[in-house]
Structures are given as C-alpha cells and as structure tokens.
Amino acid sequence: MTVTYEEALQKYEPVFGLETHVELGTTTKMFCGCPTTFGAEPNSHVCPVCLGLPGSLPVTNRVAIEYTIKIGLALNCSIASWCRFARKNYFYPDMPKNFQISQYDEPLCVDGYLDVLVGGKTVRVGIERVHLEEDTGKSLHIGGATGRIQGADYSLVDYNRAGIPLVEIVTRPVPGTGYLAPEVARAYVTELRDLLRSLGVSDVRMEEGSLRADVNTSLSPRGSDVLGTRTETKNVNSLRSVERAVRSEVSRQAEVLDSGGRVIQETRHFHEDTGVTTSGRSKEEAQDYRYFPEPDLVPVAPPRDWVESIAASLPELPSARRARLMAAWSLSELEFEALRNAGALDVVEATVAVGASPADARKWWLGELARRANDMGIEVSALPITPADVARISELVAAGSLNDRLARQVIEGVLDEEGTPDEVVAARGLAVVSDDSALLSAIDEAIAANPDVVARIRDGKVQAAGVLVGAVMKATRGKADAARVRELIMERLG
Numbered sequence: 001m002t003v004t005y006e007e008a009l010q011k012y013e014p015v016f017g018l019e020t021h022v023e024l025g026t027t028t029k030m031f032c033g034c035p036t037t038f039g040a041e042p043n044s045h046v047c048p049v050c051l052g053l054p055g056s057l058p059v060t061n062r063v064a065i066e067y068t069i070k071i072g073l074a075l076n077c078s079i080a081s082w083c084r085f086a087r088k089n090y091f092y093p094d095m096p097k098n099f100q101i102s103q104y105d106e107p108l109c110v111d112g113y114l115d116v117l118v119g120g121k122t123v124r125v126g127i128e129r130v131h132l133e134e135d136t137g138k139s140l141h142i143g144g145a146t147g148r149i150q151g152a153d154y155s156l157v158d159y160n161r162a163g164i165p166l167v168e169i170v171t172r173p174v175p176g177t178g179y180l181a182p183e184v185a186r187a188y189v190t191e192l193r194d195l196l197r198s199l200g201v202s203d204v205r206m207e208e209g210s211l212r213a214d215v216n217t218s219l220s221p222r223g224s225d226v227l228g229t230r231t232e233t234k235n236v237n238s239l240r241s242v243e244r245a246v247r248s249e250v251s252r253q254a255e256v257l258d259s260g261g262r263v264i265q266e267t268r269h270f271h272e273d274t275g276v277t278t279s280g281r282s283k284e285e286a287q288d289y290r291y292f293p294e295p296d297l298v299p300v301a302p303p304r305d306w307v308e309s310i311a312a313s314l315p316e317l318p319s320a321r322r323a324r325l326m327a328a329w330s331l332s333e334l335e336f337e338a339l340r341n342a343g344a345l346d347v348v349e350a351t352v353a354v355g356a357s358p359a360d361a362r363k364w365w366l367g368e369l370a371r372r373a374n375d376m377g378i379e380v381s382a383l384p385i386t387p388a389d390v391a392r393i394s395e396l397v398a399a400g401s402l403n404d405r406l407a408r409q410v411i412e413g414v415l416d417e418e419g420t421p422d423e424v425v426a427a428r429g430l431a432v433v434s435d436d437s438a439l440l441s442a443i444d445e446a447i448a449a450n451p452d453v454v455a456r457i458r459d460g461k462v463q464a465a466g467v468l469v470g471a472v473m474k475a476t477r478g479k480a481d482a483a484r485v486r487e488l489i490m491e492r493l494g
C-alpha cells in the first residue's frame with residue numbers, strides 16, 4: 001500500500017462502526033429443542049424445525065429473550081415492550097429454510113451506549129440496536145488447499161449451528177477518534193467481550209466463532225462532517241484483527257480517494273496473514289432481503305416486572321468493577337488499562353483477596369509472571385501458579401525471608417511444579433540468611449580481601465561499601481538481605 005496510515009490521517013478523519021454477533025450460551029436452539037453444544041458429529045443436532053422442513057413450527061426460546069434483555073440493559077438500552085421477529089430472505093446453502101428469522105424494524109433493545117477506555121481517555125460508543133436472530137449452518141469445502149470454495153472438490157453442509165440463538169449488537173458510527181480509531185475499535189470489542197462474559201450469556205470465544213465482529217469503516221475529508229461511503233469487513237476473528245482491519249481499510253480508502261477514485265459500498269474479507277482486506281460482494285440493500293413480519297411466531301412482549309427483575313439481577317459490570325478497583329487500589333486509568341490489557345485483572349484481584357497488597361500483586365503479575373507467560377506463549381492467568389502462591393511469596397518478601405532475587409527463584413520452582421512456595425524454599429534452600437553470625441564471617445572475609453575499599457570507606461567515601469556488600473551477596477549466593485549486610489559492614493568499620 002502506498003498511502004501509509006499516518007499519511008491518510010493527515011487528510012481524512014476515519015469513522016468506524018461495529019456489528020458484533022454473539023452466539024448465546026443457551027442449552028437449546030432459538031426456535032426448537034435441539035442442543036447447542038459445540039463440536040458434535042455433523043448434522044446430529046438437528047430436527048424438522050431447524051432444518052426448515054415443511055409443516056414444522058418454531059417456538060421462541062424464553063432464555064434467549066432473557067439473555068438479550070440482559071445484554072440490552074447492560075448496554076444502557078431501552079427494552080421494547082412489544083416487538084416482532086421478521087423474515088430475512090436470501091438463498092445460501094447453509095441456510096435450510098432460505099430465510100433467516102431475525103429482527104428488522106422492531107429490535108428488542110435500542111439506543112444505548114458503552115464507555116471504553118483508551119489511552120487514559122473514555123470514549124462513549126453509541127449502541128443503535130441489539131436484536132435477536134438465528135445462526136446459519138456451516139459449509140465445509142473439501143479438497144483444495146485453502147478450505148475455500150474455489151478449488152474444492154465438493155462441499156458439505158453441517159446444520160448443527162443452524163438455529164443457535166445469535167444476538168447482533170450494532171453501534172452507531174463512531175466519529176472523532178482520529179488517530180486512535182483502530183485502538184478504540186479494538187477496545188470496544190474487548191470491553192463488549194468482558195461485559196458479555198460477566199453477564200454469563202455466552203462463552204464469547206472468538207476462535208470458536210461465538211463472538212464475531214464485522215467492521216464498518218469510512219473516511220470523511222478533514223474538516224467535513226459528511227460521512228464517506230463505508231465498507232464492511234466481515235468476520236474479523238480476533239481482537240488484534242479488529243484493530244488491523246480498521247487500520248488497513250483507512251489506508252486503502254485514502255489511496256482510492258487520493259487517486260480520484262470512489263470507495264465502493266461492499267463487503268470485504270480480512271486476511272489474517274497479510275493484514276489487508278480484499279473485495280467480497282457488493283453490499284445488498286435492505287430491500288434486497290424482502291423483510292416481512294414472521295407469521296409463524298407470536299410477538300415478543302416482555303412484561304415490565306420481568307424486565308425489572310432482570311435489571312435487578314445483573315452482576316457487577318466491567319465499568320463498575322473498573323471504578324471500584326481504581327478507587328480501592330489507587331490506580332490511574334493508564335495503570336488500570338495496563339492490568340486489563342495484560343489479562344491480569346482477575347488474578348491480581350484474587351491475589352489481593354488472599355492478603356497481598358495491591359502494589360505487590362501488580363508488581364509480580366505484571367513483572368516476573370508476565371515475562372514468564374510471554375516466554376511460554378500463554379496468558380498470565382494460565383500459568384501454573386495460584387494467586388495464593390503469589391500472595392505467599394510477597395508475604396515472605398515483606399517479612400524479609402526472601403529478597404526479590406530469591407523470590408524469582410521460588411516462582412521458577414513453583415512454575416516447574418516443585419510444590420508450594422514454602423516447599424520450594426525448603427527444597428532449594430532459598431531463605432535469606434538472617435542470622436547475623438553467619439553473615440559476619442562473610443563480612444570479615446570481604447573486609448580482609450579488600451583493604452583498599454576499607455581505606456576509602458574510612459576516608460568518608462561510604463558509597464564504596466557497595467563493593468563489600470556485593471562480595472558478601474556473592475559469598476552467600478544472593479541469600480543475604482543486602483540492607484542488613486550494609487548495616488553490619490558499617491558497624492564493623494565504625
């Protein structure tokens with residue numbers, strides 16, 4: 001690409017929007033009793049309703065309605081007191097009925113927002129609507145190198161996923177984020193994922209497709225509030241890809257506009273390997289889907305008292321948790337973001353809960369443990385060490401039984417599955433030498449071996465004592481408390 005992201009930003013203001021699909025974690029499908037478990041034998045979780053056989057009739061899943069209301073309330077939306085499902089007509093091999101039951105002009109939840117934190121600043125992302133629909137099946141293309149339909153010998157369809165409840169969360173266009181647009185888009189999906197997880201309505205696994213984001217991007221000329229033509233990048237399957245997809249589209253569209261061209265409204269595919277998007281199909285207009293109210297279903301009219309009882313049962317949401325932890329731990333927005341982005345929020349909170357100070361818990365999880373997790377290519381929360389272990393190690397350091405260097409060795413031992421911190425300390429003999437008489441013999445040896453240093457200290461150059469402290473630490477193989485060693489040296493020479 002010849003126009004860099006930075007160059008594009010000098011002339012254009014990016015505007016993005018996100019349509020996020022979430023598979024709900026109900027035990028049965030949206031309109032029938034088929035199970036929803038992932039990874040079953042193909043076409044084993046199907047029945048006449050989700051296969052769209054003639055004469056079968058759908059029945060709405062009450063838990064899916066409840067989960068959608070939960071999501072709507074958590075996103076500060078109004079909940080419709082009466083709404084209907086609609087048929088969205090299109091033809092696709094993985095959709096057995098040749099229409100999808102969705103919601104069109106009467107979504108269940110409308111007009112909310114989600115606040116996200118980026119670079120220490122809060123950005124409010126408007127939520128246009130949250131609606132409920134059914135998922136499609138899955139086509140598998142067999143033969144050929146890419147798993148795509150091009151070059152395949154034949155295709156198979158698995159309808160296990162057809163009819164799983166799917167919630168679509170649509171944002172309003174988000175203007176005014178400038179250079180940070182890709183990061184704000186990523187932070188929004190991250191915050192939304194955490195919110196959905198805290199609600200317990202979905203397992204939100206992007207890699208299994210239970211959370212899928214389509215990213216809309218357009219450019220306005222700087223200083224103009226006219227929205228440019230948008231493109232829709234489909235099924236972006238990781239948080240990192242959300243950021244990269246916006247960045248790549250901004251550069252590509254700037255290049256088109258700079259060369260006098262016109263951005264075409266179309267869907268585009270994001271390529272994980274190259275980080276660029278390529279053209280998909282030209283985007284259908286709403287009228288192409290010939291929406292009409294679904295005649296086989298009764299309207300959804302959630303009673304007010306039910307909605308109120310759902311609102312009262314909402315758990316602590318990520319935004320409330322953020323405010324609580326920032327106050328309790330005296331953190332700035334940037335410090336909080338660092339914890340969240342490191343995936344260390346839960347483990348630090350658990351470590352504090354079993355007695356460590358917030359500062360110590362953050363120090364170990366964001367320092368030594370983050371480094372180890374990075375080396376192993378896993379999340380910090382997946383390390384084979386418990387919050388209780390980390391709390392015990394910081395307790396031993398606070399009591400002076402371990403110094404930081406020894407504590408890192410204890411961590412190494414616990415990660416190598418040598419046992420609890422106390423077991424590792426005992427087995428490896430890692431306790432700080434706190435017995436002064438044991439230290440004094442090492443100190444006397446150091447003094448005898450370094451007469452010139454001793455002379456400088458006696459001349460008033462007390463910083464030279466560092467050489468003697470170093471010699472004692474070496475002799476005790478790092479097991480001494482350096483501050484105590486320095487004290488004893490000064491006493492000895494005083």
Ligand SMILES: [Zn+2]
Nearest residue numbers: 032034047050
């Ligand atoms: Zn079924």
